[in-house]
Amino acid sequence: MATLIPPSPATETTSPASPAAAEQQKVDYLNMPCPVPYEEIHREAMMSLKPEIFEGLRFDFLKGLNQKFSLSHSVMMGPTEVPQAPELVKIPTAHYEFGANYIDPKLMLFGRVMTDGRVNARLKCDLTENLTLKGTAQLAHEPHMSHGVFHFDYKGSDYRAQLQLGNGALVGASYIQSVTPHLSLGGEVFWAGQHRKSGIGYAARYNTEKMVATAQVASTGMVALGYVQKVSEKVSLASDLMYNYMSRDVTASFGYDCILRQCRLRGKIDSNGVVSSFLEERLSMGLNFLLSAEIDHRKKDYKFGFGLTVGE
Amino acid sequence: MGSKAAAKRKSVKKKAAAKEESAAATKFVKEWSTWAMKKAKVITHYGFIPLVIIIGMNSDPKPSIAQLLSPV
Numbered sequence: 001m002a003t004l005i006p007p008s009p010a011t012e013t014t015s016p017a018s019p020a021a022a023e024q025q026k027v028d029y030l031n032m033p034c035p036v037p038y039e040e041i042h043r044e045a046m047m048s049l050k051p052e053i054f055e056g057l058r059f060d061f062l063k064g065l066n067q068k069f070s071l072s073h074s075v076m077m078g079p080t081e082v083p084q085a086p087e088l089v090k091i092p093t094a095h096y097e098f099g100a101n102y103i104d105p106k107l108m109l110f111g112r113v114m115t116d117g118r119v120n121a122r123l124k125c126d127l128t129e130n131l132t133l134k135g136t137a138q139l140a141h142e143p144h145m146s147h148g149v150f151h152f153d154y155k156g157s158d159y160r161a162q163l164q165l166g167n168g169a170l171v172g173a174s175y176i177q178s179v180t181p182h183l184s185l186g187g188e189v190f191w192a193g194q195h196r197k198s199g200i201g202y203a204a205r206y207n208t209e210k211m212v213a214t215a216q217v218a219s220t221g222m223v224a225l226g227y228v229q230k231v232s233e234k235v236s237l238a239s240d241l242m243y244n245y246m247s248r249d250v251t252a253s254f255g256y257d258c259i260l261r262q263c264r265l266r267g268k269i270d271s272n273g274v275v276s277s278f279l280e281e282r283l284s285m286g287l288n289f290l291l292s293a294e295i296d297h298r299k300k301d302y303k304f305g306f307g308l309t310v311g312e
Numbered sequence: 313m314g315s316k317a318a319a320k321r322k323s324v325k326k327k328a329a330a331k332e333e334s335a336a337a338t339k340f341v342k343e344w345s346t347w348a349m350k351k352a353k354v355i356t357h358y359g360f361i362p363l364v365i366i367i368g369m370n371s372d373p374k375p376s377i378a379q380l381l382s383p384v
Contacts, residue, residue: 063384065375069368073383100364102371111361121360139357146353167349 027180032158035184038174039162041203044212045226048238048257051266051278053292055079055303062311070311072099072112078305088301117141130155169193182206188218221246234259238268273298286311 036043056078064070074097079090099112110122123135132155137148149166164172170193176186183206191198201218209230216224221244228238239254255268267277276294283289290307369375 065368065379066371066373068371069375071380098361100361100368102364102368104371109360109364109367111364113361119357119360121356137356139353141357146357148353148356 029180032178033181034155034158035160035176035178035186036205037153037160037162038176038186038188038203041176041186041205041216042214042224042226044228044236045214045238045240048228048236048266049240049253049255049268051292053276053278053294053303054305054307055292055294056305058290058305058307060307060309060311062309064311068103070101070103072101072311073097074099164190168195176203182208272296 054076056076058078059075061073062070063072075094076097077094078092080093081088082091083089095115097112097114099110101111102109106126108122108124112120114120117140119137119139121135121137121139123133125133127133132151132153134151134153135148137146139146139148147167149164149170152163152165154161158178160176162172162174164170164174166172170190172188172190174186174188176184178184183204185202185204187200187202189198189200197220199219201216201220201222203214203216205212205214207213211227211229213228214224214226216222223241223243223245225241226238227240228236230236235256235258237254237256240252242251243249250271252271253268255266258265263279263281265277265279267275269275274294274296277292279289279291281289281291288309290305290309292303292305292307294301294303296302365380369377369380
């Protein structure tokens with residue numbers, strides 16, 4: 001779905017619109033806006049820096065049967081990477097995917113099935129006004145290749161709490177709280193029974209109208225920092241640093257995101273020598289043209305893809 | 313002294329029997345829950361997309377089967 005979403009930081013601010021009055025108003029610490037969900041803390045940086053780069057041909061046809069229900073048919077032809085020692089091997093594959101979506105304010109169901117029998121299912125249900133149940137599952141015919149996770153989200157006035165239960169005895173919880181109108185802090189903890197791993201992490205997000213800065217640390221060794229600045233109405237720049245203190249691996253990337261009337265262009269350059277770019281152009285109502293390119297100078301791996309999306 | 317030893321043996325046997333019972337109970341619960349999870353996985357695998365289609369076809373305005381099957 002190529003909807004053009006402007007990357008403005010989403011604060012549901014309760015302060016009045018005029019900037020002069022906002023400056024003079026004292027911060028009301030009992031009336032904070034609701035923060036973004038914990039897993040979306042890097043949302044703006046992810047949207048700008050990580051578009052869905054693909055290789056080969058992609059054709060999506062989305063047919064709406066009524067306001068809430070739609071079917072989708074996708075054809076994808078291209079090489080897929082199979083990690084086969086000592087190097088990555090690319091095998092040309094082609095598959096067709098059928099999908100059905102049902103979108104209601106209270107219930108959202110999203111299902112996709114591929115020709116090899118894999119099913120990708122997502123469910124989002126509002127049990128009460130503040131409690132939401134979300135579930136996602138990838139199911140396959142092979143015995144141990146399926147997994148699924150359920151999330152229970154509770155949204156309070158200025159905090160959000162989430163509990164996750166997944167197969168393989170995966171249990172996780174996260175909590176995020178708005179501390180000032182611009183700053184929110186959160187933490188998460190998880191335990192994976194099957195792999196005998198557990199972890200704890202903290203995150204902070206500071207956003208204003210024009211910029212978003214995020215930081216996240218986890219005991220799995222990951223440190224992630226991100227900064228997105230909205231330079232103008234149409235252009236925003238983003239940069240990202242990912243550091244793994246266990247494996248001493250650092251990646252820095254810098255990218256841009258231009259949203260123009262007829263197209264959305266995203267590009268990024270990486271410290272691993274990867275340059276990538278993604279263009280979504282609206283040729284006419286309901287017809288979108290996609291071009292994706294990724295050049296990895298270090299590994300000499302070049303990926304180019306093109307596609308067409310028909311339907312909203 | 314003989315009766316004390318016999319009483320000790322009896323209590324040890326009783327504890328072992330109780331442990332065995334609780335172990336059997338947990339084993340039973342585990343096996344039953346694994347069976348339930350396997351059935352749930354198969355049902356979701358084959359039934360999720362038909363479920364979405366049924367819910368969608370019953371929402372208003374009701375679309376027709378021709379609209380569902382035609383490629384346009």
